[in-house]
Amino acid sequence: MTEDFSPTARRRRLSAELADLREKHRQPDGRKTTSADVARALDWQRSKLSRIETNQWKRPSQRDVRDLLDYYGVTDETYRSYPLDLVKEGREKAWWTEVEDLYGSTDYIGLEAIAQQVRTWQYLVPGLFQTRDYAAAIVVGSGDIRDPEEVERRVEARMTRQKILERTNPLQVWAIVDESVIRKPVGGRAVQRSQLQHLLDLTQAKHLTLQVMRDSAGAHPGMGGPFSILDFGAGERSIVHLEHRTESLLLELPQKTDRYGWQFQHISAAAASPAETVDYLKEVLHDL
Structure with a gap:
């Protein structure tokens, strides 16, 4: 599945499209249209428009989008059909909605599905790199889950x-x-052994980079805990994901996400290079 067909991507694109329309819209006196102008004209709470423009909605409403298009003066049916089609597609269910009962929130999975890049610092093999047996051992080893069916799901x-x-x-x-x-x-x-061999195999892929933080590196910025940074491309803010035992947190404010970007750069500089990491993996495998 590509970004183009992800319901999460559709909703995100729809939000960006509507926010862009407001930015380009002008009031009769020539000033830029504010969220307060829109809320007053449509008899909405400003928080409602904020949720729409920041992709905080769960199921986009055709009526709300039509009202916005009317207010912004979008009359061309060809152009109107694009955001309205996004509404329909954004209301479709993604595969991860079927496992919401396991995780409580699947927001991270949805964002991961539309990201261009993930930069992650971990004390476990990242989920995207885990073998089936390693993943099962991690789930069982957490001690919280005993039902075999839930482990398998x-x-x-x-x-x-x-x-x-x-x-x-x-x-x-x-x-x-x-x-x-x-x-x-x-x-x-x-x-x-199987997991380490899998990691070695993954290092051959051009779109995957792996580094190991050796103990000999001493103190480094990653000692504060694991985190992941999701990057979405030019013009879009990165999002930081912090996962704890009972909950996860998503950070979007630049003053917070920039700090983690700085940390990741310094963690990478302190870690073994990708080539050194390959040599180290081979060494550990040889000793097993």
Whole structure:
């Protein structure tokens, strides 16, 4: 599935389209149209327009979009059909809606599906790089999940997520992991060996980058905890994802996301290079 066919991507694009229309719209006196102008004219709360323009809606409304198009003076039926089609497609259900009961929120999965790049610093093998057996061992090892059916559903969801690495325009992933990730026999020696071989295989792909933070690096900016940065391309703000045991947090304000971008650069500089990482993986595999 490419970005073009993701319901999440459709909603995001629709929000951007409507925000752009307001930015270009002018009041009779020539000044730029504000959110307050729109809210007053349509008898809406300003928070409603804010949710629409920032893609905070769950199911876009045809009526709301028509009202906005009318207010902005969009009368050409060919042009009107584009955002209205986005409404229909944005209301479709993505595959991850079927596992919302497992995660509570699948916002990150939806954003990951439309991102151009993910930069991640982890104390585990990143979910997109995990083998099925490693993923199962992680789920079971958490101690929170004992139902075999739920374990299987979570593992299957993780495997489905990995399909974005195989699409025509694959997700770019730059992952840095702590050395303990490589040394720890999660699931036993056989699972560890299979996972390390899988990581070696992944390093051959041009759109995937892997680095290991060796213990010898000493103190570094990543010691504060793991995080992921989702990049969406020129003109779109990056989003930072922080995952905790009971909840996850998405950060969008530039003053916060820029800090994590700086951290990632310095973590990468302190870690073994991609070439050194390949040599290290081979060394560990040889010793197993």
